[in-house]
Amino acid sequence: MKAIVVTDQAAGMAGMTLVERPEPEAAGNDVLVEVHASGFTPGELSWPSNWTDRLGRDRTPSIPGHELAGVVSALGYGTTGLSVGQRVFGITDWTRDGTLAEYVAVEARNLAPLPGDVDFTVGASLPISGLTAWQGLFEHGRLRAGQSVLVHGAAGAVGSMVTQLAREAGAYVIGTGRAAHRQPALSFGTQEFVDLDNDALEDVGGVDLVFDVFGGDIGQRSAGLVRAGGTLVTIAGPPEARPADGLAIDFVVESDRRQLGEIARRVRDGRLKANIGQVATLDDAVAAFNPTERVKGKTVIRVRP
């Protein structure tokens, strides 16, 4: 099969190469999926799990990409819950070869059915960003209607999902980003926008929940914006500062079939818009991940036309 591989962390996305690889086999509780579309998260190549297996053994050259939409083509021993020919989407195992390939083997419990009226390209754009937003807002942030949320990177893949789900839940949403992100962020539903290059973050005042995707200086300053009893939720690693009278939680997204179903339902009925910046074929994927101009939104690789 065709696949994109990486061998050198230092080379980053420029080190991606299109190669021929043997098709993977479905192990116990796995499904083998014919990948139709694949999603890749910026930053993936810095995750240690991209380079090693669960025992820490080197597994390069590894296939990156951990989101997919496709069709189940085989079942491993003992696999239940999904069937051959079924449309699916979801997250693949962090420490195994990923989805920038024609086939991927993945534990069935990580995937959910993809409704027939949701396009594969849309399906592949949702799992990591949608589940991260859902889990950060509702499981870790315990968001309630009427609360205010500061969403960093509101025009990005995760931030745009956070914004839409928070608005639907009845929150007041303040988004941040670069100047050029103002219009996209407003179109996803932010009610105010802070241009981090030109506006003072501290002018936001107090909020009940900060959803941080940056860490660093912005993450630290954001801790001071959390009201008493509020929460700083971050997906950028352990927080370097904590709210004076609130919680700080960092987490890594987990697969969840029920939540994937909630996300698909919202896409079908128009409550949730995908945030796709560009679509490329597997043959053009390396160029697509190394663009000459900044791409707004997610890059999805359409593995099969």
Ligand SMILES: NC(=O)c1ccc[n+]([C@@H]2O[C@H](COP(=O)([O-])OP(=O)(O)OC[C@H]3O[C@@H](n4cnc5c(N)ncnc54)[C@H](OP(=O)(O)O)[C@@H]3O)[C@@H](O)[C@H]2O)c1
């Ligand atoms: N812990 C987890 O479970 C988890 C899950 C998903 C993602 N992540 C991580 O979360 C981060 C965001 O992921 P994503 O998929 O949402 O990425 P993304 O689509 O690139 O979104 C990030 C957004 O923030 C903007 N941005 C970046 N740096 C900025 C700065 N200094 N000032 C203003 N705006 C800035 C980006 O703009 P530009 O494109 O112009 O830079 C982009 O619009 C990544 O590091 C990813 O690895 C973690």
